[in-house]
Amino acid sequence: MGRNTAHGRPRNDFPIRGLIFLVMAASVALISACGGGAASPAQPTATSPQAFSLIVSVSGNGSVTSSPGGIECGSSCDGVFSPGSQVTLQAVPAAGYLFMGWSGACGGSAATCTVTMSRPRSVSAAFSTQPEGVAVVGGRLVVAGTSTPFIPKGFNTTGVLYPVSYASTLCPLATPLDPQVVQYLEDAQAALTAPPPPGLAYNASFQAMVQDWHANTVRLNVSQGALQYEYAHELSSYTDMVRNVIAQARAAGLVVIVDMQAEKYGCTPDENGNTQKLPDINTEEAWQQLLDPTLTNDKGVILEVFNEPDASIACDLGTYEQPDWNAWETGCGSEPDQGMLTVGQYLRALAPNNVLFFNGQGVDFGFNGFVVPANMPSNSAYTVHPFDYVVNGSESASISSWDTWFGNFEQSGHAVAVTAWDEDFECPNDPNQTITDEFVLTYLPQHSIGIIGYAWDGPYWGSGYLVNSYDYPGNTANFQLVDPDSSGCSQNGGRQLQQLFLSNS
Numbered sequence: 001m002g003r004n005t006a007h008g009r010p011r012n013d014f015p016i017r018g019l020i021f022l023v024m025a026a027s028v029a030l031i032s033a034c035g036g037g038a039a040s041p042a043q044p045t046a047t048s049p050q051a052f053s054l055i056v057s058v059s060g061n062g063s064v065t066s067s068p069g070g071i072e073c074g075s076s077c078d079g080v081f082s083p084g085s086q087v088t089l090q091a092v093p094a095a096g097y098l099f100m101g102w103s104g105a106c107g108g109s110a111a112t113c114t115v116t117m118s119r120p121r122s123v124s125a126a127f128s129t130q131p132e133g134v135a136v137v138g139g140r141l142v143v144a145g146t147s148t149p150f151i152p153k154g155f156n157t158t159g160v161l162y163p164v165s166y167a168s169t170l171c172p173l174a175t176p177l178d179p180q181v182v183q184y185l186e187d188a189q190a191a192l193t194a195p196p197p198p199g200l201a202y203n204a205s206f207q208a209m210v211q212d213w214h215a216n217t218v219r220l221n222v223s224q225g226a227l228q229y230e231y232a233h234e235l236s237s238y239t240d241m242v243r244n245v246i247a248q249a250r251a252a253g254l255v256v257i258v259d260m261q262a263e264k265y266g267c268t269p270d271e272n273g274n275t276q277k278l279p280d281i282n283t284e285e286a287w288q289q290l291l292d293p294t295l296t297n298d299k300g301v302i303l304e305v306f307n308e309p310d311a312s313i314a315c316d317l318g319t320y321e322q323p324d325w326n327a328w329e330t331g332c333g334s335e336p337d338q339g340m341l342t343v344g345q346y347l348r349a350l351a352p353n354n355v356l357f358f359n360g361q362g363v364d365f366g367f368n369g370f371v372v373p374a375n376m377p378s379n380s381a382y383t384v385h386p387f388d389y390v391v392n393g394s395e396s397a398s399i400s401s402w403d404t405w406f407g408n409f410e411q412s413g414h415a416v417a418v419t420a421w422d423e424d425f426e427c428p429n430d431p432n433q434t435i436t437d438e439f440v441l442t443y444l445p446q447h448s449i450g451i452i453g454y455a456w457d458g459p460y461w462g463s464g465y466l467v468n469s470y471d472y473p474g475n476t477a478n479f480q481l482v483d484p485d486s487s488g489c490s491q492n493g494g495r496q497l498q499q500l501f502l503s504n505s
Contacts, residue, residue, distance in 0.1 A: 051080040052117045054087055054105075060127030061094040073125075081117045088114045089123060097127045107199025128210060128253055133299025134355055136379050139413035140448065141355070144299045152417050152450030153501045154217035154254065155209060155467065157457045158185060159192025160245050161266045163226030165237045170225050173269035185265065188457040191477075192245055201251035205457060208477035210252050214501050218249050219257040219419055219452045221307070223266030224276075227286035239289055250300055257357065257419060257452070258295075259304040260286060271314075278314040278331055279306040279343040287347055296351040304357040304419065305344045308365050308385065323362035325370055341373055348377040356380045357419065364388055366405025372414065381415035382406075387422065389439050390429040398435050402443060410447050418444065418451040422465055423493030433492055440496045453497050466494035 055078045056064050056071055065072050067088045070079030081087050091099045091111050099111055105121040106113035115121050133144035141150045162185035163170060171177060177185075194203045209215040226238040242258075249256045260283060262268040262276040270276070283306060295301050311327030314337045331339035340358055347356060356377055360367040364386045384406045391398040410416040423436060430436055444451055453466045456479070465482050481494035 051082055053120045054079050054081055054115060054117065055120075055122045056089065057122070057124045058127070059124065061097045062099060062125065062127035063092045063094070064123075064125050065090050065092070083117060085117045086114055087117060088112055089125075091125050091127075093127045099125070099127055101126055101200060103199060108201065126211075128214070128216075131216070131255065131300065134255055134302065135299065136355055136381050136415050139415055141381055141415045141417070141450070149448060150216075150255075150450075151445075151448060152217040152255065152257075152419075152452060154215035154219065154452050155213075155456030156219045156221060156259075156420055156452055156454045157188065157192055157205075158221055158265070158455055159188040159190075159205075159457050160242050161221045161223055161261060162186065162189060163223050163229075163238050163267050164189065166226055166229055167267065170229060170267040170269065174225065174267045175264040175270060175275070177264060177267075181265070184458055191457055193241060196248065196251075202248040204477040206249050206252035206254060208479060209254065209456065212477075212479075213498055215254065217255045217257060217450070217452060218456070219259055219304070220245060220249070221259050221261045221266070222286075222290065223268060224260050224262040224283055224286045225266055225268030227289045228268075228282040231285040231289035242290060243292070243294070246295065246301065250298065255300050255302065257302045257304055258290070259307050259357075259419070261307045263307070276314070277308070277310040278327075278337040278339060279309070280331070280338050283338075283343050284346050287343075287350060291350050295354075297353060299353055299355075302355045302357055303347060303351055304359065304383065305340055305347055306359065308359055309340055309361050310365075311361060323360075323368070323370075328361050329373055341376065344377055344380070345375070354379075357383045357417070359383045359385070359419070360406070363401075364405050367409040367416075368404050370409065381417060382409065383417050383419040385420040386418060386439075387420075387424060389421070390435050393429050393435075395435050395438055398439070399443065402439070406449075407443070407447055410449060416447070416449050418449060420454045421451055422454045423491050427489040427491050433496075436493050437496060440493070440500055445500070451497070451500070453494070466497060 054066070054071065056073050057077065058064060058073050063073055066079055067090070068081070070081065071077065071089070089106065089112065093099045102108060102113050102123060102125055104123040105115050106123045115123065131143040131150060134141055134150045135144045136142070137147070141152070142148055143150050162182070164186060191205055192203070194205070196203050197207070200207065206218065209218060220242070222242055223238070230236060230239055246256050246258065260279070262283065264275060268276060309328055311324045315324070315327045315332040327339065329339050329341040331337040331342060344356055344358060356379065358380060359365050360370065360382060362368055364384060366384050366386070367382060386402065386405065389398060389402070391401045406416050427433070440451070455465060456467050458465070467479050467481060482491065
């Protein structure tokens with residue numbers, strides 16, 4: 001037999017037989033298609049799509065590109081990709097902006113995400129101006145590492161103030177709280193500690209602050225009593241809760257002011273029958289309990305040494321109208337009251353990287369007659385609470401008081417911020433709301449003074465609150481402006497605050 005034979009037949013006859021088979025198969029198919037024979041009618045088949053669209057929308061100032069190419073926002077925000085392909089999107093914020101996160105077919109806050117093109121897809125990318133950190137340079141708050149001014153705008157929250165874990169232990173030692181107030185505080189805490197929505201690293205409260213108000217800062221009021229109690233007893237549940245809320249706020253891109261409160265709503269035990277009004281050794285222990293390297297290495301966390309100090313009450317020196325600044329600095333000369341500067345220096349040793357906020361005293365906790373001590377910690381700024389901002393129903397008298405309390409102090413080269421303000425005195429003392437408008441929309445911007453409104457998540461037990469927001473069904477923030485207030489008086493401070501925030505976005 002030769003090499004090209006099989007069973008005595010040439011190998012190259014196979015193509016001929018294959019061809020005959022194909023022709024016969026085609027004939028059968030043709031007959032079936034025409035209804036001949038016993039074969040059932042052929043069913044139509046779906047045509048596979050050649051490509052799926054991917055549409056990208058961008059909010060804020062930044063760009064999104066894709067790999068493989070096809071998307072380059074903002075010039076081209078939609079692309080066409082083959083079914084089943086993997087498309088990686090890259091978010092790049094513009095100068096001065098941060099990438100806040102994805103929504104739609106992407107989730108999370110990482111700069112890249114990958115979309116599987118199993119069907120048409122849409123993705124949204126959000127950018128915002130929230131800084132990674134802040135610093136005090138040349139007497140001004142700036143974005144850390146830059147010369148760009150940072151003007152705080154945001155809200156206080158009460159959601160971490162009430163120490164639920166230790167209410168039965170600590171609260172009886174403090175001024176008893178009204179049951180309705182306790183319910184407000186617990187509702188606020190439930191909202192602020194709610195888990196993040198799917199695809200986000202922060203909860204609906206912070207999401208609403210950023211998206212609806214364009215806030216860049218949140219001020220968390222924390223309980224000195226609870227933190228000091230945990231320090232003394234080697235516990236951590238309250239501390240862990242506060243740290244978790246801080247982490248969520250930072251994930252949302254917000255600068256966080258952590259404000260140490262020693263008062264009844266935080267169940268800090270009273271001092272000699274009175275609410276504690278100067279920081280003391282317990283304040284130091286509370287800060288030591290809370291601070292860890294995650295916080296002290298984060299320049300986006302500001303530490304407010306102590307809330308609303310008042311030497312005239314704590315030390316029985318001076319008067320509310322004429323504050324005793326020596327007592328404010330170093331206390332009453334003996335423990336427990338140590339003074340703002342003493343505790344501030346201690347806090348600086350614990351937290352070398354964070355901006356420190358020092359609250360004034362006297363009327364509206366201002367800085368009337370204050371001279372900055374030579375040994376004041378660096379990277380520090382000064383905060384006021386102008387609750388009595390309407391003076392004698394007169395715009396000129398009000399402006400003069402603002403100048404005296406903090407405006408001239410800011411103009412002399414010191415970074416100043418308003419860390420608590422509500423509209424309690426707007427109406428009826430400001431019936432046409434012109435003084436409120438002047439304060440919020442003109443005076444503060446002219447002086448480069450940021451404002452933190454009181455309060456975001458309630459509780460709304462006073463007439464001057466701006467936002468009533470502790471109802472979060474389904475972890476969707478339902479907030480409303482307090483307009484009118486509980487007395488029926490028409491107020492619009494919340495709307496003016498929102499106008500200020502949106503105009504400076």
